[in-house]
Amino acid sequence: MAVTTDTASDERTTATDEAQVPRKQRTSGANVWFGVIAWIVGIAFFFPVFWMVLTSFKTEADAYTTTPKIIFEPTLEQYEGVFAAGIGPYLANSVAATVISTILVLLLGVPAAFALSLRPVQKTTDVLFFFISTKMLPVVAAIVPIYVVVNQIGMLDNIWTLIILYTGMNLPIAVWMMRSFFLEVPGELLEQASIDGAPLWRTLREIVLPIISPGIFATALICVIFAWNEFFFAVNLTAANAGTVPVFLVGFITSEGLYWAQLSAAATLAALPVVLAGWVAQNKLVQGLSFGAVK
Amino acid sequence: MVLAALLASLALVAGCSGAGALGAEEGVETVTVAIVSNPQMEDAISLSPQFEAENPGIRLRFVSLSENEARAKITASVATGGGEFDIVMISNYETPQWAQNGWLTNLQPYIDATPGYDAADFIPTVRDSLSYQGSMYSVPFYGESSFLMYRKDLFQQAGIQMPAQPTWPQVAEFAARLDQGEGQRRGICLRGKPGWGEVMAPLDTVINTFGGRWFDPEWRAQLTSPEVRQAVQFYVDLVRQHGQPGASQSGFSECATQFGQGQVAMWYDATSAAGTVEDPAESTVAGQIGYAPAPVVATPASGWLYSWSLAIPETSPRKDAAWKFMSWMTNKQYIERAGQEVGWTSVPPGSRQSTYTIPQYQQVSGAYGPLILQGLQRANPQQPTVQPVPYQGVQFVRIPEFQDLGTRVSQQVSAAIAGQITVDEALEQSQNYAETVGESYQR
Numbered sequence: 258m259a260v261t262t263d264t265a266s267d268e269r270t271t272a273t274d275e276a277q278v279p280r281k282q283r284t285s286g287a288n289v290w291f292g293v294i295a296w297i298v299g300i301a302f303f304f305p306v307f308w309m310v311l312t313s314f315k316t317e318a319d320a321y322t323t324t325p326k327i328i329f330e331p332t333l334e335q336y337e338g339v340f341a342a343g344i345g346p347y348l349a350n351s352v353a354a355t356v357i358s359t360i361l362v363l364l365l366g367v368p369a370a371f372a373l374s375l376r377p378v379q380k381t382t383d384v385l386f387f388f389i390s391t392k393m394l395p396v397v398a399a400i401v402p403i404y405v406v407v408n409q410i411g412m413l414d415n416i417w418t419l420i421i422l423y424t425g426m427n428l429p430i431a432v433w434m435m436r437s438f439f440l441e442v443p444g445e446l447l448e449q450a451s452i453d454g455a456p457l458w459r460t461l462r463e464i465v466l467p468i469i470s471p472g473i474f475a476t477a478l479i480c481v482i483f484a485w486n487e488f489f490f491a492v493n494l495t496a497a498n499a500g501t502v503p504v505f506l507v508g509f510i511t512s513e514g515l516y517w518a519q520l521s522a523a524a525t526l527a528a529l530p531v532v533l534a535g536w537v538a539q540n541k542l543v544q545g546l547s548f549g550a551v552k
Numbered sequence: 553m554v555l556a557a558l559l560a561s562l563a564l565v566a567g568c569s570g571a572g573a574l575g576a577e578e579g580v581e582t583v584t585v586a587i588v589s590n591p592q593m594e595d596a597i598s599l600s601p602q603f604e605a606e607n608p609g610i611r612l613r614f615v616s617l618s619e620n621e622a623r624a625k626i627t628a629s630v631a632t633g634g635g636e637f638d639i640v641m642i643s644n645y646e647t648p649q650w651a652q653n654g655w656l657t658n659l660q661p662y663i664d665a666t667p668g669y670d671a672a673d674f675i676p677t678v679r680d681s682l683s684y685q686g687s688m689y690s691v692p693f694y695g696e697s698s699f700l701m702y703r704k705d706l707f708q709q710a711g712i713q714m715p716a717q718p719t720w721p722q723v724a725e726f727a728a729r730l731d732q733g734e735g736q737r738r739g740i741c742l743r744g745k746p747g748w749g750e751v752m753a754p755l756d757t758v759i760n761t762f763g764g765r766w767f768d769p770e771w772r773a774q775l776t777s778p779e780v781r782q783a784v785q786f787y788v789d790l791v792r793q794h795g796q797p798g799a800s801q802s803g804f805s806e807c808a809t810q811f812g813q814g815q816v817a818m819w820y821d822a823t824s825a826a827g828t829v830e831d832p833a834e835s836t837v838a839g840q841i842g843y844a845p846a847p848v849v850a851t852p853a854s855g856w857l858y859s860w861s862l863a864i865p866e867t868s869p870r871k872d873a874a875w876k877f878m879s880w881m882t883n884k885q886y887i888e889r890a891g892q893e894v895g896w897t898s899v900p901p902g903s904r905q906s907t908y909t910i911p912q913y914q915q916v917s918g919a920y921g922p923l924i925l926q927g928l929q930r931a932n933p934q935q936p937t938v939q940p941v942p943y944q945g946v947q948f949v950r951i952p953e954f955q956d957l958g959t960r961v962s963q964q965v966s967a968a969i970a971g972q973i974t975v976d977e978a979l980e981q982s983q984n985y986a987e988t989v990g991e992s993y994q995r
Binding site for chain 2: 404498
């Protein structure tokens with residue numbers, strides 16, 4: 258009996274307490290928690306990158322100590338080694354493969370996304386499904402036929418092979434992504450334009466593109482990241498001429514020696530262009546990624 | 553407009569990086585070399601401008617990849633006639649098989665026509681392992697066996713004397729005595745990482761010397777035989793009881809660190825480890841290391857035999873230029889050159905007998921050099937264990953299926969080392985895999 262009374266009074270107290278806490282304060286309490294979680298997740302994601310950068314300034318012996326060293330004498334020796342190994346041609350190949358494939362993706366993807374959203378063609382859903390179905394087969398399952406075809410047409414170790422493959426690889430994702438952005442464009446605007454007698458390309462260029470430009474930006478950045486990081490096609494289809502940065506990186510892994518510090522230096526350099534691109538594009542990107550979310 | 557200009561300029565960049573290196577100059581041949589990115593190979597790349605200076609008609613291009621990537625890439629290229637490479641780095645596992653398939657150029661005519669190359673100077677076991685029907689199809693850049701490294705200072709403190717030819721039970725006893733327990737210095741480091749070239753390499757030598765084998769002469773799988781069970785149980789127990797922490801994920805590099813940082817008292821691995829652990833920049837125990845031949849049980853010797861060597865794919869149109877560079881990289885003068893310019897501890901060991909008569913090399917490698925030579929000379933790929941076998945190879949079975957079979961079995965062993973399954977369970981499963989492979993040879 259006594260217990261029941263206690264519980265009841267407890268509940269009452271809690272309820273009263275809650276009622277007394279101003280609404281604003283509760284929200285900020287929740288915000289603190291979200292903040293803490295965001296920091297934990299952020300640090301969990303960032304720590305490996307931080308460790309990579311830190312390791313790149315160590316000597317190999319320091320990099321391998323059993324109790325990991327945070328305080329050490331920094332050295333640029335590893336970076337010298339990476340430059341001595343000749344990162345230049347690989348960087349040029351990566352830039353060419355990434356930039357050209359991304360431009361091609363946008364040139365083909367924007368009209369495709371437009372046709373599949375604002376001007377739906379026949380069997381739109383089938384077309385969309387076909388696009389996404391090309392991503393369902395693991396690349397490793399397709400590599401043998403691709404290798405044989407590329408070999409037969411004499412395109413092994415040619416940067417244009419990678420450009421074509423990266424375009425094909427990114428196009429479905431880009432079309433799907435951009436389609437969702439196109440769908441956000443209010444239909445009235447288009448009707449207005451067509452009543453005014455504007456030709457299609459002009460509607461696209463002057464009305465639709467400015468509205469969805471953050472979305473296109475976000476799509477382009479995703480394509481850049483995917484193409485820049487792509488390893489499997491690159492390692493299988495290139496040799497001395499068309500190798501990209503990820504292929505250059507594995508050259509630092511050795512089965513008989515220590516290599517963590519130098520690999521970290523090479524990886525830091527390899528990540529730098531994409532980090533810079535992301536940083537420059539940050540505002541546009543956030544706007545683009547949340548484009549569909551705030552309707 | 554702007555876009556078109558951008559595209560055009562990028563195409564130019566791509567064109568330059570793509571085609572520019574193909575040798576637009578008159579009379580210059582570009583030789584493309586696929587190479588495994590191990591330290592001595594990197595040294596060879598850094599010395600190669602000297603070759604280009606001596607041979608203005610030949611330009612070299614290197615593709616340096618880690619062992620796993622290189623193996624997959626080179627196999628795909630050579631097997632399909634991809635023709636990206638004029639020289640490939642392969643091992644004594646691939647050479648005789650690929651020669652038989654007709655994928656490689658017979659090097660014997662080139663060797664015979666090159667005065668002063670002296671192929672008779674190659675260590676005989678290494679030379680034989682790279683030959684098919686009496687002709688060499690690849691030439692060794694370096695060779696390695698396996699041996700036991702131990703800390704002389706710790707052995708002395710503990711009053712233990714390393715025998716001239718240790719046995720595995722003795723090594724287990726030493727490991728137990730020198731083991732300080734978890735979180736402190738352990739007795740021994742042994743590989744445990746999955747992979748046919750990882751845990752299977754040392755473990756195969758243990759299986760061989762315990763009298764075990766993969767197949768009997770009728771290709772019946774033997775992985776659940778008492779000898780194999782005993783050997784694998786011994787290896788797993790030793791590394792679990794007195795081995796390094798995280799053993800199921802340890803390979804060469806991890807053990808090199810453990811041993812080099814003084815965290816373990818012994819390490820059984822490739823003879824090429826000596827270069828790493830004797831380098832004061834990478835190791836805190838340099839100069840305190842003793843070496844002993846690979847421990848045995850029922851065979852007189854048990855060290856493995858491995859060689860990274862250079863071959864010319866049959867598809868290469870630049871065979872003469874390719875041979876010129878290969879012979880430069882594998883002749884006696886190269887060893888002298890590497891010794892003088894990179895350092896005598898970094899010369900590629902285990903290819904030529906004459907390397908071991910160079911006074912400067914003897915001076916730096918006195919503690920381990922003769923043992924490497926002895927290990928290689930005594931390795932017996934024809935008869936790796938006590939009973940007869942239908943295959944060749946010490947730490948591998950020289951059949952194409954072994955890459956897959958060895959890796960599957962290694963995953964089982966690695967799981968046993970991690971304590972997820974028992975040794976018997978691991979071997980039952982491995983036996984199934986091996987039976988499938990064996991059946992295809994029984995027909």
